[in-house]
Amino acid sequence: MRMPTDDAVYEVDDVFLGPPRGTLPWRARYQAYAVGGVLLLLMLITEKKLGIIGFWPAVYGLIAVIGTTRYVMRHVTHEHTVKALIQTFWHEVRAHRPAARPATTTQMSLTSVRRTPGH
Amino acid sequence: MKRTAPTAPTAPTTEDRKRRTLIQRLTTRQDATAEVRSEPTGLLLSDIIGNLTITRSGHVTAWYVASPQRWSFRTIADRNALITAHASRLSELTGRRLHIRVTHRPYPVARWAQELDNSVINPLPSWRQYLAEEQVKVARLPLDDKIVYYGVRVGKLTQLGRTARKLIGTAIEREIAGLQRDIGDVDRIMAGHGMDATPATASDMDWLMTRSLGLCLPAPLDLRQQPTDMWEPTDLAEWTSGIEWAAPSPYAPHIVVSGEREGQPVSRYVSVLTLGRMELPPIPEVSGPWLQRLDQLPFPYELAATIDVRVSAEAGDEIRGQLAQIRHQVRHHQEHGVEVPISLARQSAQGQVIEDETRSGPSGLNTRIRGWFRVAIAATDEERLRDRIKKVSDLYGEHITVVRPAGQYALAREFIPGEPLSTEAYKRRMPITTLAGSLPAVSAAVGDRRGFNLGFTSGTSRRPVMWHPWHAQEVRESSGLTPIVGTLGSGKTALGGDTVYNTSLMGVPWVVLDPSGPVGRICELPELRPYSKAIDLMNAEPGTLNPFRIVPDPERSHYTTDQFWQEADREAAAEAAYRRELQRAAGHRRTLAVDVLLGLLPAQIAATPETYMVVLKAAERAAATAHASPRDIIAELRRIEGSYEEHARNIADLLDSAAALPQGQLIFPAVDAGDDQYQTRHWRLVVMSLKGLSLPNAETAREDWSMEERYSVPLLYLAGWYAQRSIYARDLHERKGLWLDECHEMQRVSSGRELMRKSGRDSRKHNARVLLSTQDGEDVYASGITNWVDSVFVGRTTGQAAQRSALKLLGVEPDNGYEAMLAELSAQAHDAKDRRRNREFIYADGAGGIERITVTINRPALLNALDSTADPHKSHSASGEANPWTNSTVQSLVKGAR
Incomplete structure (x- = not known):
């Protein structure tokens, strides 16, 4: 019996080549533009908050955003989406770390469990 | 605290208690959650009632244990039938979330040895030493049982009771009745051929929780004999107390699970792997079930899979969306005059086939699933853990990509019933028949x-x-x-x-x-x-193999009256059975003697009908007791008269000559040697x-x-x-x-x-x-x-x-x-x-x-x-003395000649 999977159909390389009659010299996925846009926005807000305003800061910021976007997109695949990347980051931040000294108390408690009637 | 099952004769049935607990769960939810929210590391699981787990969000999951299924040495048709039956059962779960949880119940080598020791009667003096050595040998192999749990989400408790408890009594009753009906349906599906699963018992649930909370820790040996089917907070805390899960550092490739077993602190480095891109070979023609393949690992593993069995229409919509995306990409490339990637054409063709299948495939089996398959592997140190992960990758080779993703702590929590999916990454989409080809319950x-x-x-x-x-x-x-x-x-x-x-x-x-x-x-x-x-x-001794002596008469003491309990007269029935066996023994002796005597004759003579007839006639005339001899048959042969007289005499002469040979003497006794069983009896x-x-x-x-x-x-x-x-x-x-x-x-x-x-x-x-x-x-x-x-x-x-x-x-x-x-x-x-x-x-x-x-x-x-x-090294000629060229006499002669 054949054991096919649908994996291949979901591996479409969804690239944006540029506007009509304006092919860009690079190939990037739509997601990369979205990620880059968000990062650019964050960078501009940060610069504004820090009071770094001007042409060159914007240029350097843009270069940094492009670099960061490329780095991020290297970890974004059909299997591992941007959403999953953020989720993983969040999980890693929230993960329980080992106690400095040997644990004496319950770390993963089930105190949320209700007492059932009759017991 | 030791838990015991309720034993009072007036105690309500499990069903009654389930119902009562569910109602109470619906009506008192608000009070319970207040405490829950104050516990930052609390699990989502809140209640366990029989084989049902209920989460804080109200999701009810029914757990089942699958019976082991045989795979080896079945025909291809049987194996295909098993896969199809499994797929049919899975397809009946359309619209539900399914969990597959594989764990193991170890069978202590000491217990095996104890039971074997108890089963022996009058062992030889070296038995104890032998048993100890065997224990060491057996301990090197995994002596455990695989347990495959299926968890099926059966519904969600809406929490109407929170706000208007008294006003909506009938609504709650309706909700409970609907839930119970749903559970009944799922029970029936899970019991069907291909799934062969029964609702998890209290002991099964106990084990599932033990293995999930102490993920990959050595299994406890002191198992409770009668765990309760209603879990109290103190009961559950018993499993969690002293257990710690920790991620050593951000993006660490493993977590450390620590706890206590038999009073000793233990810890394990645990990595959770996820199954990635699959290119499965035909099953069963080329390969075995793809999840069962994990049983070939020479170390323990845990498996947790979360699967959504999708409605065909929903899967069809998704694939149509994907096809639209492919078409857009094709147009986009053409618009820019850029060569269209070949992969898009392939993906488009495959997408159309899938889309067609979701609309017009075989009834029930046209549905598709999406799932996440996690495998937890543990070791005592990081080096060994790396080796084991490599072995899992090697096991699947090019058929399945095995990935160790980041977010290990959250991934590991997926192994605990009630915990949510940590991430949608590494989602697998496949037809239901491909999932059915995983057959985790094959043993x-x-x-x-x-x-x-x-x-x-x-x-x-x-x-x-x-x-x-x-x-x-x-x-x-x-x-x-x-x-x-x-x-x-x-x-x-x-x-x-x-x-x-x-x-x-x-x-x-x-x-x-x-x-x-x-x-x-x-x-x-x-x-x-x-x-x-x-x-x-x-x-x-001559006559040792006398055909009459070697077929013993039955022992009268072996025919006891209790064997004939159906008979009116047991004594008579026992006696009749004994007599029948006596006659049968005489018949065996006669047949044996005829075969032996014919066997001693040259084939050309033995094969003639005359020979067979005279030997048989002589054997029938001769005595057939345990003390008789084949010489009696020779004597009877000489007494045969009529047309075959000469032939019979010739046969008797031939047999007499055979009896004179050394091999013949074993068959033909000179005298009756009596019972010689003393030689073997003691x-x-x-x-x-x-x-x-x-x-x-x-x-x-x-x-x-x-x-x-x-x-x-x-x-x-x-x-x-x-x-x-x-x-x-x-x-x-x-x-x-x-x-x-x-x-x-x-x-x-x-x-x-x-x-x-x-x-x-x-x-x-x-x-x-x-x-x-x-x-x-x-x-x-x-x-x-x-x-x-x-x-x-x-x-x-x-x-x-x-x-x-x-x-x-x-x-x-x-x-x-x-x-x-x-x-x-x-x-x-x-x-x-x-x-x-x-x-x-x-x-x-x-x-x-x-x-x-x-x-x-x-x-x-x-x-x-x-x-x-x-x-050749064991032969006598291999020794120096046997070799004439190394013999001392020859050596001295050789020296003398020089």
């Missing part, structure tokens, strides 16, 4: 847990194989006949000898007929020497050999047999009868063993076939395990003993006919590719020593299990004793 169980260790399974996984040869008769009430089939050098002697050795130490008396002689060397092993005796029948192991007997080649026609070969065949089956009568000399209930080697010659004559039938027929009643070694499974069929066959061992078998009959004997349908496997058994080891130590067989245990096993003999002394392979 390689064979043998029992009670007996000695034979070796390990070497087919779909590596598990120890135990065999208690008397379990079938004592518990399953089955017969005790075990054919060992295989070509020359397949290891029949090694297997039989190993069985005899192990069970002799257990205290079971054995009688072995070993025509060629190697098994007699077991009697020389120090632990068996004082209790065993090797008898060379070729040098025995020994634990008696090996009878016929050293020097030259048996004819199986391919040689009877007409071409030499005189020596002609005499050897009757001696062989007479020796078989001689050995077999030992069964009747012992107590009816006493365990006993009989091993008849080289049985293929016996089935050629009626008395030989009768010997095999009688051995099989009486094996249950006399609690005997009878091993019959033969080169061809067809011999077993020809002897008509298949009704009494309990378990079967098949070693290397060549030749199409022999392979077909061996498979038939195993209960395996021929022409499914297993013939080639029979020819390959024991062929992998290039090293001769290794091959001798490890012999491969196909073992059908008589209880439904059938697997390829490797019989291991780790004891050098036993291995040497059973080694029948030619070794």
